[in-house]
Amino acid sequence: xxxxxxxxxxxxxxxxxxxxxxxxxxxxxxxxxxxxxxxxxxxxxxxxxxxxxxxxxxxxxxxxxxxxxxxxxxxxxxxxx
Amino acid sequence: xxxxxxxxxxxxxxxxxxxxxxxxxxxxxxxxxxxxxxxxxxxxxxxxxxxxxxxxxxxxxxxxxxxxxxxxxxxxxxxxxxxxxxxxxxxxxxxxxxxxxxxxxxxxxxxxxxxxxxxxxxxxxxxxxxxxxxxxxx
Numbered sequence: 001x002x003x004x005x006x007x008x009x010x011x012x013x014x015x016x017x018x019x020x021x022x023x024x025x026x027x028x029x030x031x032x033x034x035x036x037x038x039x040x041x042x043x044x045x046x047x048x049x050x051x052x053x054x055x056x057x058x059x060x061x062x063x064x065x066x067x068x069x070x071x072x073x074x075x076x077x078x079x080x081x
Numbered sequence: 082x083x084x085x086x087x088x089x090x091x092x093x094x095x096x097x098x099x100x101x102x103x104x105x106x107x108x109x110x111x112x113x114x115x116x117x118x119x120x121x122x123x124x125x126x127x128x129x130x131x132x133x134x135x136x137x138x139x140x141x142x143x144x145x146x147x148x149x150x151x152x153x154x155x156x157x158x159x160x161x162x163x164x165x166x167x168x169x170x171x172x173x174x175x176x177x178x179x180x181x182x183x184x185x186x187x188x189x190x191x192x193x194x195x196x197x198x199x200x201x202x203x204x205x206x207x208x209x210x211x212x213x214x215x216x217x218x219x
Contacts, residue, residue, distance in 0.1 A: 012117055049192075075177075
């Protein structure tokens with residue numbers, strides 16, 4: 001299972017997808033991945049930064065959506081205070 | 082009372098109702114947002130960092146590029162201390178453009194420092210002890 005978390009004023013919005021099901025031809029699973037990719041791109045266009053967070057691995061900045069990632073966290077645009 | 086006055090009063094009443102609903106709705110949404118943000122914080126921090134945050138009110142994040150540097154991130158919005166060999170060398174000020182719960186701000190600092198320290202330092206406003214003294218003195 002993959003999860004996209006988008007930090008927002010609501011805490012975080014979450015989207016889930018299943019790569020195995022999508023690879024097996026499940027239309028809903030494919031649509032879920034496409035939706036996650038669309039939201040990823042939209043957030044990036046608004047200035048958000050994405051990070052791949054995997055248990056036991058260093059956090060990594062992500063430039064493009066990766067459906068193989070188990071968890072992606074999107075941080076909203078930040079500014080110097 | 083003529084019809085125009087009645088319409089104006091009705092319009093004002095509707096506006097007040099909408100404003101009230103907006104404020105009422107937001108005040109109920111924020112606790113839920115904070116709960117979700119705390120869940121994310123718990124998932125992102127190591128058990129040691131979470132314990133440090135709850136007990137001391139800050140977490141220390143080691144710099145990925147400099148083994149002698151740590152970033153001390155406060156639990157609540159405020160400046161991040163940059164410490165080298167135990168001494169404060171700089172304060173950093175960085176915040177989300179739009180409001181997010183406090184716990185999410187801690188997550189943002191942690192992810193940016195660990196994965197993209199260079200951009201983090203570029204984006205943050207930096208205050209050195211010298212500039213701080215200068216500002217206080219003048």
